[in-house]
Amino acid sequence: MRMGEGVEWAAHACVLLSALPDGTGLPAAAIAAYHDVPPAYLAKHMQALARAGIVTSARGAAGGYRLARPPQEISLMQIADAVDGSEPAFRCTEIRQRGPCGAKPEECTKTCGIAAAFWAAERAYRRQLEGVSLAAIVASLTGRPDPGKFARVKAWLEQNANG
Amino acid sequence: MRMGEGVEWAAHACVLLSALPDGTGLPAAAIAAYHDVPPAYLAKHMQALARAGIVTSARGAAGGYRLARPPQEISLMQIADAVDGSEPAFRCTEIRQRGPCGAKPEECTKTCGIAAAFWAAERAYRRQLEGVSLAAIVASLTGRPDPGKFARVKAWLEQNANG
DNA sequence: GCTGTTATACTCGGATAGAAGATGTCCGAGTCTTAACGG
DNA sequence: CCGTTAAGACTCGGACATCTTCTATCCGAGTATAACAGC
Numbered sequence: 115m116r117m118g119e120g121v122e123w124a125a126h127a128c129v130l131l132s133a134l135p136d137g138t139g140l141p142a143a144a145i146a147a148y149h150d151v152p153p154a155y156l157a158k159h160m161q162a163l164a165r166a167g168i169v170t171s172a173r174g175a176a177g178g179y180r181l182a183r184p185p186q187e188i189s190l191m192q193i194a195d196a197v198d199g200s201e202p203a204f205r206c207t208e209i210r211q212r213g214p215c216g217a218k219p220e221e222c223t224k225t226c227g228i229a230a231a232f233w234a235a236e237r238a239y240r241r242q243l244e245g246v247s248l249a250a251i252v253a254s255l256t257g258r259p260d261p262g263k264f265a266r267v268k269a270w271l272e273q274n275a276n277g
Numbered sequence: 278m279r280m281g282e283g284v285e286w287a288a289h290a291c292v293l294l295s296a297l298p299d300g301t302g303l304p305a306a307a308i309a310a311y312h313d314v315p316p317a318y319l320a321k322h323m324q325a326l327a328r329a330g331i332v333t334s335a336r337g338a339a340g341g342y343r344l345a346r347p348p349q350e351i352s353l354m355q356i357a358d359a360v361d362g363s364e365p366a367f368r369c370t371e372i373r374q375r376g377p378c379g380a381k382p383e384e385c386t387k388t389c390g391i392a393a394a395f396w397a398a399e400r401a402y403r404r405q406l407e408g409v410s411l412a413a414i415v416a417s418l419t420g421r422p423d424p425g426k427f428a429r430v431k432a433w434l435e436q437n438a439n440g
Numbered sequence: 441g442c443t444g445t446t447a448t449a450c451t452c453g454g455a456t457a458g459a460a461g462a463t464g465t466c467c468g469a470g471t472c473t474t475a476a477c478g479g
Numbered sequence: 480c481c482g483t484t485a486a487g488a489c490t491c492g493g494a495c496a497t498c499t500t501c502t503a504t505c506c507g508a509g510t511a512t513a514a515c516a517g518c
Binding site for chain 2: 116118149199203234
């Protein structure tokens with residue numbers, strides 16, 4: 115079971131956007147340059163975030179991406195769903211209804227016990243990620259005292275932001 | 278994030294093996310016929326279960342697969358790990374160390390907050406699945422009163438088991 | 441009739457093709473800026 | 480000097496290749512069975 119690499123990129127991109135000055139936008143190319151990842155591919159994932167309503171996009175010369183909501187209202191689960199898809203990892207193909215001893219459809223009023231167990235685990239997974247907001251991630255990063263680094267990031271943002 | 282289809286097959290195969298009479302083995306072809314899935318492909322996943330020590334294999338005319346441990350000591354997590362691999366779904370590529378404002382390695386004593394959050398969610402997922410034993414799955418199936426079906430399965434097993 | 445041997449049938453195990461999804465890239469559609477131009 | 484307009488540059492958005500992983504299959508290695516010949 116592997117999660118797409120773009121989820122990591124999108125999460126870091128959202129962290130960066132959370133430090134963006136109000137009223138400005140950051141182009142996908144700038145986000146890619148900041149993280150040193152392929153610009154076109156990151157752009158693809160930014161589109162996914164925009165479709166999900168997590169970021170808003172502005173076209174044109176002074177365009178770019180910005181967060182659509184305050185970081186407190188954005189969870190890692192929403193980011194992962196937007197980029198990697200929200201369908202369950204475990205797919206039940208109703209094996210119990212197949213084969214020589216297969217159960218008839220009318221016998222299957224309750225979901226298969228195996229699928230139920232996996233889906234319960236996925237709910238625990240989702241509940242955990244829903245409880246982690248972007249703001250909490252940012253707080254864990256800036257918590258450690260390193261004013262020089264923080265100032266460098268701020269300067270880089272002001273140099274590359276549009277608007 | 279998608280889990281391999283073989284996990285479902287392997288889980289159902291283990292459920293079937295748990296009903297196998299003591300001292301007998303069930304060939305992979307018979308398991309595949311019971312579930313109506315491609316025999317050669319299921320055999321591949323049975324090999325994975327054997328490598329993980331969940332089932333034991335016996336070659337030869339009276340060979341086949343059987344559970345290596347009582348069903349109480351086999352969890353869905355072990356089956357999923359054996360078939361789908363046990364590496365974490367989220368892969369941290371240390372993006373924070375890349376790019377113009379990248380952190381230096383000596384600054385990264387603590388794991389990245391994003392990776393830590395995802396891995397914590399995966400731990401919740403694993404803890405949930407580790408708590409579901411094969412015996413519990415079997416109990417949830419046989420709990421519903423359907424003696425006829427149970428007898429049919431039993432008869433099919435005795436007809437197809439070796440040993 | 442009993443025993444040792446050999447042939448056989450049946451099983452698992454790993455090496456080998458094909459398909460699907462993830463990864464990576466490109467060019468067109470749309471929009472804001474900016475500068476030139478006319479009033 | 481100011482308003483209008485048109486060109487230009489920059490951005491996102493979706494369509495197009497490439498590549499790894501998952502899916503599916505086949506044939507060889509190994510073993511217990513069973514037949515068979517010899518004693």
